[in-house]
Amino acid sequence: MDLSLRWIPRLSDVGVIVALLSLGPAAAGTSDDQLVIDLTHPIPTFEPKERDGIEPDLNQPLMKSQPVPTFGRQAVFEVLPELETGQGHFYAGRIVLYDHHGTHLDAPGHYRNDPGTVEVPSPDRRTAGELTTGDLVGPVVFFDISSRVRAELARHSGQPSPDTDVTDFSNASRNVVTRSDVESIAGELSNGAWIVVHSGWSRFFTGASLEESPYINGWNFPGFNKDACNRLIEIEDKRGIRINGIVMDNIGIDSGESSSGENPWHCHVRGLQRGWKFVENATNLDQLGQARAGSCTLVVGVLKHVAGSGGAARVFALCEPK
Secondary structure: OOEEEEEEOOHHHHHHHHHHHHOOOOHHOOOOOOEEEEEEEOOOOEEOOOOOOOEEEEEEEOOOOOOOOOOOOOOOEEOOEEEEEHHHHHHEEEEEOOOOOOEEOOOHHHHOHHHHHHHOOOOOOOOOHHOHHHHHEEEEEEEEHHHHHHHHHHHHHHOOOOOOOOOOOOOOOOOOOOOOHHOOOOOOOOOOOOEEEEOOHHHHOOOOOOOOOOOOOOOOOOOOOOHHHHHHHHHHHHOOOOOOOOEOOOOOOOOOHOOOOOOOOHHHHHHHHHHHHHEHHHHHHHHHHHEEOOOOEEEEEOOOOOOEEEEEEEEEEEOEEE
């Protein structure tokens, strides 16, 4: 059975979260009233290099770890000396983890705007440790662009190419999140909503090199184009609402083109100062298609560390099945 997909009895919102935290293997398949989907990539870990507790030794992976695309180092897990008890010993270790590695949350304070890009009277600069449960739990507004992405990849035997003449994920294409996509969900948006977009890109989440990974693909990958983010802000301002944020299966929520070149990271520049949060490098988003439309709640279990600009997160969607 796919352990990213579990069924539990339908409970109150608080009860669902408590049950989720206590789930064990025996809980899988106990009822068909509640669908719980894990949207999180595992974090591969590596032993530290000799006499260095920070730098990972990629030649010494723990278990079956393989490097993944990241702006920082791969994660180090250093096993600490055994603590004997007379009946055995405790196994424990120390982890060194870039706070935007793997499936993670960007807190609003992750981006510090220059004065010329500040658009709101009091920009949100909260860190991960300052976020509330209201920031991290909210209704899901889901849509799926994976069929468009697959059709474009089919031009190149299903594989991405950095050349936009071969596979085109530029902002001008239909193969990214567009203004029309945002318009299509405008009526579902509300205060505290999480927009979750499945593109199917998580299957390319391999390889440590940003320059060579198909996940980055020469900054040619699907995400929100600039016009889509602009339209989302227009809708918020017109209706007087504020979403919680965006979840996507790419490295940065923005499209590759919006993440590079002149004036990069457009959604980050405009959205985070408004209090949006981003869950990046998500996975299993296709499984939300098994849920009844409008039934899902997102729960982001981000590390609550002081001054964190974001943090590794275990992310779940709590849904009703179709």
